[in-house]
Amino acid sequence: MKVTVVGAGAVGASCAEYIAIKNFASEVVLLDIKEGYAEGKAMDLMQTASLNSFDTKIVGSTNDYAKTAGSDVVVITSGIPRKPGMTREELIGINAGIVKEVSSNLIEHSPEAIIIVVSNPMDTMTYLVHKTTGLPKNRIIGMGGALDSARFKYRLAEALEAPISDIDGMVIGGHSDTGMVPLTRLATRNSVPVTEFISEERLDQVKEDTKVGGATLTKLLGTSAWYAPGAAVSALVQAIACDQKKVFPCSAMLEGEYGLSDICIGVPVVLGASGIEKIVEIELSDAEKEAISNSAEGVSKTNGLLSL
Numbered sequence: 001m002k003v004t005v006v007g008a009g010a011v012g013a014s015c016a017e018y019i020a021i022k023n024f025a026s027e028v029v030l031l032d033i034k035e036g037y038a039e040g041k042a043m044d045l046m047q048t049a050s051l052n053s054f055d056t057k058i059v060g061s062t063n064d065y066a067k068t069a070g071s072d073v074v075v076i077t078s079g080i081p082r083k084p085g086m087t088r089e090e091l092i093g094i095n096a097g098i099v100k101e102v103s104s105n106l107i108e109h110s111p112e113a114i115i116i117v118v119s120n121p122m123d124t125m126t127y128l129v130h131k132t133t134g135l136p137k138n139r140i141i142g143m144g145g146a147l148d149s150a151r152f153k154y155r156l157a158e159a160l161e162a163p164i165s166d167i168d169g170m171v172i173g174g175h176s177d178t179g180m181v182p183l184t185r186l187a188t189r190n191s192v193p194v195t196e197f198i199s200e201e202r203l204d205q206v207k208e209d210t211k212v213g214g215a216t217l218t219k220l221l222g223t224s225a226w227y228a229p230g231a232a233v234s235a236l237v238q239a240i241a242c243d244q245k246k247v248f249p250c251s252a253m254l255e256g257e258y259g260l261s262d263i264c265i266g267v268p269v270v271l272g273a274s275g276i277e278k279i280v281e282i283e284l285s286d287a288e289k290e291a292i293s294n295s296a297e298g299v300s301k302t303n304g305l306l307s308l
Helices: 010-022 037-046 088-109 122-133 144-160 200-211 213-221 227-241 286-303
Strands: 002-006 027-032 057-062 073-076 114-117 140-142 171-173 180-182 246-255 261-272 275-279
Touching: 002 010, 002 088, 010 027, 010 037, 010 227, 027 037, 037 057, 073 088, 073 227, 088 114, 088 122, 114 122, 114 227, 122 140, 122 246, 122 261, 122 286, 140 246, 140 261, 140 275, 144 171, 144 180, 144 200, 144 213, 144 227, 144 246, 144 261, 171 286, 180 200, 180 286, 200 213, 227 246, 227 261, 246 275, 261 286
Parallel strands: 002 027, 002 073, 027 057, 073 114, 114 140
Antiparallel strands: 171 180, 171 261, 246 261, 261 275
16 A cells, blocks of 8 residues: 655644554655655654554655655645634635646546545635546545544543543534534434533533634644644545545535535545445434535635636
């Protein structure tokens, strides 16, 4: 299994590190446009191999896509990160051009690859990759929902004062501060609805804290987060590489599912060797249906800013 990660910044390097440590890939190629940057990150990571007990080979490359040839999975993290006060949507002008060029180069050298999109605004960048590459929809995946759900579970565990291994929950909808739809109704603590443990008011606070999870970290860090995004990507890549048939909420191209079409937005999917093997349609309440409809309107508005 060969994996390419484009963008050797904090998010890309974290992706490469977590993938390598899990030891399911034979090679990870880290690519960046900055001279020597990816090579340095790769060398630094390889010098942890004996300490972290992994045999994955990590290779750095300065904009040489030939080194990515034959990749099974490619991850696009490239683009400018958010700064405090910025929305993900404000990144579209610069990041759209970057993602379009990167995806074209990747497919030229790895025509059978599955693409995971991390660059923001993530749902719109996933849509852009669909429209510009023409790949089958199962082979293009937006990462956002997996990260948002991890943040949701963190906030739930915090509110419940419970171990996070007890918690299950999912966020669907757009990967934006206003578009996320945390499914509080379905969240559980060891199969028991979380409403048995905390008040509706506290659960509403969990929902709001989840929706601004990225903005909260950007304000604290001065830039976008990287550990959790990297971990989320590595979980998706592992599900594909190991054909795990795991369910994750991911941004997928919808063709009638959830009453939506021609849009990429977060919904639960089964991930396996061929990428998105199934879109799982769960029964939503009227309030949840309205929320995802409103979220889709926001994503469509951002999509309209693309030059396709």
